[in-house]
Every structure is written in C-alpha cells, then in structure tokens.
Amino acid sequence: MVQHGASVVIKRAVAAVAAAASLAAVSACGGSDSGKTVNGKPVIDVLVQYDSTNRLPIEKNKWVKTLEAACDCSISWQIVQQNAWAQQKSAILTSGDVPDVSIRAFNPDDAAKFPYFENLSPYIDKMPNVKEFFDQNPSAKRMVSDLDGNLEILPAQFPEGGSNQHWMINKAWLDKLGLKMPTTWDELTQVLKAFKEQDPNGNGKADEIPFDVAALGTDGFRWYTPMLALGSTGIVTQAQGGPFQNGIYVKGGKVKEWLTSDELKETLQWYASLFKQKLIPTDALTQDGSKYGSALTGTETAATVGLAFAYQPAAFGSHAKEYAALPTPKANASMSDSDVVWDASGDYGKYENYHLAVKKDDPHMDNIVKLINSLYSEKMSVQQFYGDIPELVTDEGNSSYKVSDKVFADPNVSYSLGGCFAGWFPDNVKIAGDPNLTARKEAESAYQKAYSNYKVNEDSMPIWVKLDNADQTTFSNNNTQILNYAIPLIAKWMNGTESDYAQKWDTYVSQVNKLGLEQNVQLWQKWYDKYSEQKF
Numbered sequence: 014m015v016q017h018g019a020s021v022v023i024k025r026a027v028a029a030v031a032a033a034a035s036l037a038a039v040s041a042c043g044g045s046d047s048g049k050t051v052n053g054k055p056v057i058d059v060l061v062q063y064d065s066t067n068r069l070p071i072e073k074n075k076w077v078k079t080l081e082a083a084c085d086c087s088i089s090w091q092i093v094q095q096n097a098w099a100q101q102k103s104a105i106l107t108s109g110d111v112p113d114v115s116i117r118a119f120n121p122d123d124a125a126k127f128p129y130f131e132n133l134s135p136y137i138d139k140m141p142n143v144k145e146f147f148d149q150n151p152s153a154k155r156m157v158s159d160l161d162g163n164l165e166i167l168p169a170q171f172p173e174g175g176s177n178q179h180w181m182i183n184k185a186w187l188d189k190l191g192l193k194m195p196t197t198w199d200e201l202t203q204v205l206k207a208f209k210e211q212d213p214n215g216n217g218k219a220d221e222i223p224f225d226v227a228a229l230g231t232d233g234f235r236w237y238t239p240m241l242a243l244g245s246t247g248i249v250t251q252a253q254g255g256p257f258q259n260g261i262y263v264k265g266g267k268v269k270e271w272l273t274s275d276e277l278k279e280t281l282q283w284y285a286s287l288f289k290q291k292l293i294p295t296d297a298l299t300q301d302g303s304k305y306g307s308a309l310t311g312t313e314t315a316a317t318v319g320l321a322f323a324y325q326p327a328a329f330g331s332h333a334k335e336y337a338a339l340p341t342p343k344a345n346a347s348m349s350d351s352d353v354v355w356d357a358s359g360d361y362g363k364y365e366n367y368h369l370a371v372k373k374d375d376p377h378m379d380n381i382v383k384l385i386n387s388l389y390s391e392k393m394s395v396q397q398f399y400g401d402i403p404e405l406v407t408d409e410g411n412s413s414y415k416v417s418d419k420v421f422a423d424p425n426v427s428y429s430l431g432g433c434f435a436g437w438f439p440d441n442v443k444i445a446g447d448p449n450l451t452a453r454k455e456a457e458s459a460y461q462k463a464y465s466n467y468k469v470n471e472d473s474m475p476i477w478v479k480l481d482n483a484d485q486t487t488f489s490n491n492n493t494q495i496l497n498y499a500i501p502l503i504a505k506w507m508n509g510t511e512s513d514y515a516q517k518w519d520t521y522v523s524q525v526n527k528l529g530l531e532q533n534v535q536l537w538q539k540w541y542d543k544y545s546e547q548k549f
C-alpha cells in the first residue's frame with residue numbers, strides 16, 4: 014500500500030536547513046562503517062523492515078550470497094521488526110545516521126523532510142533493471158518523483174495487480190437455494206432475505222449473517238469500507254489509498270467529493286433498508302475490526318456469512334470454497350451494464366512507494382548501484398519474494414516460475430522477504446503455485462466489465478499526484494474536522510436511526526463544506542493539474 018502524502022516542493026528549503034544538522038549528527042556518530050572491509054571488500058549496511066516475526070533470518074537465503082557477489086561487497090544486514098520500526102525510524106531520522114541502504118523503511122515524505130537520502134535519478138542509467146522497471150511502469154516512477162524529477166526512494170512492484178477488495182458472496186448457499194447471482198441491489202436484497210430465512214448452511218439454526226460490513230472507522234474510509242458499494246452507483250472508489258479515503262473522487266479529470274453526493278445518499282438509503290430488515294447485524298457499525306474478521310470465518314462446522322467485502326475467499330477461513338466474487342450489482346435496474354464500476358485501487362496494490370533508499374553521499378556508491386541493480390533483476394525479485402531457486406521456486410524458463418508448496422505449508426514459517434522485498438515483477442512474469450495470486454486473479458475476473466467502464470487516472474486519482482507540505486497539512490486538518498463531524502452522522506443514516514434527508518441532510522452538507530470539504534476538492538484539483546501538466 015502506498016504511504017501517501019506530501020510533499021516535495023517545499024522540501025529543498027527545508028533540506029538546506031536540515032543539512033547542517035545532519036552533518037553535525039554524522040560526525041558525532043563517527044561517520045558509520047564507511048571504512049570497514051571484510052576480505053578486502055567494503056561492508057555495506059543494509060536495513061530491512063520485516064512485516065512478520067515468522068520470517069526466517071535473512072542469512073538463511075542463498076540469494077544473499079548472489080547479491081554479495083554482484084555488488085562486490087560484504088553486506089551487514091540489520092533486520093527491524095515492524096512493531097519496533099516506528100521508534101527506530103524516529104531515532105534514525107533524529108540522528109541522521111541512516112544505513113547505506115534501507116529496504117521498506119523510508120518513504121518519499123521522509124525523503125522530502127530529511128536531507129539524508131541520495132537522489133537516485135542520475136544513477137538510473139547505471140541500473141538497467143531499475144530503468145526497465147520505470148520504462149515499463151511510468152506510474153511507478155512518477156509516484157516516487159517530485160515535480161523536478163528527483164527521486165530518493167525506489168518503489169516495488171508486486172506480482173499481478175488488481176483491487177484487494179471484492180464483493181464476496183456465498184455461492185454454495187445461492188446454489189443450494191436455487192438462486193442466481195444477483196445483478197441489482199433489489200435482487201441482492203431478495204437473496205439476502207433468502208439467506209436469512211432459509212437456513213442455507215443447513216444446521217437448523219437461524220445463525221446466518223446475510224451481509225456483514227465493517228465499521229466506518231474514525232480517521233478515514235479504509236480499504237474494506239462498506240462505501241465500496243458506491244461502485245454500484247457509478248462512483249469510482251479507491252478504498253486502498255489516496256484522498257478517496259477522505260471523501261474525494263475524480264471523474265473525467267475533475268476532482269469531486271462524494272461525501273455530499275446523491276450517490277452516497279442512495280447508498281445510505283439502501284444500507285438503511287438492509288439494517289431495517291435485519292439483513293446486516295444491528296451492531297455492525299460499532300464492532301471492532303478483529304471481531305468483523307473473525308465473524309467472516311463462520312464456525313468450525315458451518316459458514317455463517319452470506320456476503321462481505323473481502324480480499325478473496327481465504328477471508329472466510331475453512332469455508333473459503335463456498336465463496337465467489339459477485340460482479341458489481343447495479344444500484345437500480347434502470348442502469349446499464351456500462352454504468353457500474355469497480356474500485357480503482359489497483360495501482361495501490363501493485364506498487365508501494367517506500368522500498369529502497371540510499372544514504373546521501375555514500376562513499377560506496379559504485380557497489381550500491383550494483384547491489385540495487387541485482388535486487389531489481391527478475392530472478393532476484395522472485396527469490397526475494399518467494400525463496401531460493403531451485404530449493405523453493407522452479408525456474409521454468411521464459412519468465413515462468415513455479416512456487417513450491419513448501420513456501421505455503423506452515424503459516425508460522427515465512428521464507429525470504431515476501432512483501433518486504435526491493436524488486437519488481439514485470440507484467441510478463443508468470444507465477445504458478447501461489448494460492449493467493451490464483452484466488453485474487455479469479456476474484457478480479459468478475460470485474461473486467463466494470464473496470465472497462467472508466468479510465469484509470471482520468472476517473473480516479475493517479476497514485477503519483479501528491480500535495481505539497483503546506484496543502485497536505487491543510488488537507489489533514491480539514492479531514493480531522495470533517496470526519497469527526499460526518500462519520501457519526503453517516504453511520505446513523507446508514508443504519509437507519511436517522512432518516513431525515515431534507516433539513517438535516519442540508520445542514521450536514523453546508524457544515525462539511527464549512528469544515529473544508531470544498532477546499533479539499535480545490536487542493537486536489539490544483540495538484541492533479543500540476544502533475545498532469547508535468548513533462549514526464
């Protein structure tokens with residue numbers, strides 16, 4: 014997921030001030046290990062932030078030796094666990110003593126605020142694998158570049174993009190009750206009623222939850238938000254990142270807000286009708302995330318959930334096989350198949366913007382350039398992500414790889430770096446044997462028509478549009494005000510405890526605009542235009 018945010022433009026001025034501080038900090042620390050050698054080769058410090066304590070020690074990977082040979086250096090690894098990273102990161106950024114290379118550690122915002130990182134733009138030609146990555150994925154390059162073309166952080170590209178959320182329906186229940194996949198909200202409502210009344214899990218108990226939704230959250234609409242249903246009304250959601258999470262969307266290059274839209278109103282009214290018919294649990298909007306997640310897995314013997322927004326069938330635990338993706342239903346029957354859309358978070362799932370940074374003015378830049386180029390090669394990317402070739406992955410030639418069952422056999426053992434890698438998967442690479450990819454690809458196939466109904470980056474916020482520091486601060490402050498006020502109200506309209514769409518709705522609309530919603534739209538339009546005009 015992209016660590017989104019701010020700014021690059023004010024940065025140079027900030028950088029100049031901070032540079033003096035950094036020089037002092039570095040000399041106080043003795044300038045790190047720049048003079049150290051092992052067997053006559055320079056030692057390069059490489060920090061990796063792990064996402065899980067299940068990962069094997071990095072030295073267990075044989076590709077580490079390949080990497081050392083490629084960089085003609087000796088690597089001193091430092092692994093930081095995710096739960097310790099926030100503290101470590103702030104200590105490092107305070108001292109200015111950053112490692113030679115940091116993987117999945119610093120993002121473009123950090124680089125914008127602190128002058129400790131090398132501008133890698135002049136080195137791209139010396140790293141043909143990175144150059145190829147950017148040539149094939151201009152969005153990935155723009156995402157980490159400022160308006161002057163400087164870039165201090167390299168992104169990663171994950172295997173096979175796509176949205177990480179889908180309408181997942183219990184297909185086994187549909188089949189058992191002789192029902193078709195619903196194509197409209199009305200049909201879906203009838204299906205949910207049947208789920209509630211006809212004991213589709215066959216245990217003789219009325220324990221079915223026809224539709225489970227997650228709470229709205231307090232600090233923005235998150236990637237599994239029930240507002241994903243807006244796709245049924247034609248609004249392109251981007252639940253996994255960017256300003257959609259704060260009420261912004263884009264249509265035909267025009268930045269808009271959905272928090273006061275008729276489409277939101279229509280969605281809230283549909284939800285309220287479902288709450289009223291007890292087709293959604295009464296307490297759904299107050300349950301915490303872990304309770305929601307565990308509810309999806311049903312009981313040991315029976316599935317209990319009929320419909321939910323989820324990544325893929327695995328979200329339903331041992332009952333995964335019963336679930337399939339439901340193509341976006343139309344909000345009403347008068348709409349055409351061209352009017353519905355599905356979530357445009359694909360680029361947020363495909364790329365992450367914080368995967369490799371290099372210390373500024375590092376004395377071993379030649380070795381580091383070789384190291385990075387090796388990491389971003391196809392085979393090294395595959396090995397970093399899944400594990401060593403041939404022990405854990407079979408290279409079948411022609412950019413096709415088969416991942417061994419061993420990699421997924423024990424949920425308590427994670428090989429190699431997985432999502433903590435610094436590398437990329439070109440679109441032509443074929444991966445077999447990864448059950449997550451297979452399941453996601455199948456779920457995504459239900460949305461091909463809905464995806465074809467809009468243009469990414471014209472009808473959604475490009476991942477490379479960023480606000481500058483000042484505007485980001487304004488945007489954040491506005492959001493705090495807007496969401497504190499709006500979310501409790503939206504929850505009430507959603508669960509039907511409030512139904513006044515006349516006077517109270519009008520008051521709500523004028524109040525959120527007063528709190529900065531209109532200003533937020535203008536800020537994003539300004540930067541959308543600036544980045545769109547950028548010669549790239």
Ligand code: MG
Pocket residue numbers: 212213214215216217218219220221
């Ligand atoms: Mg039952």
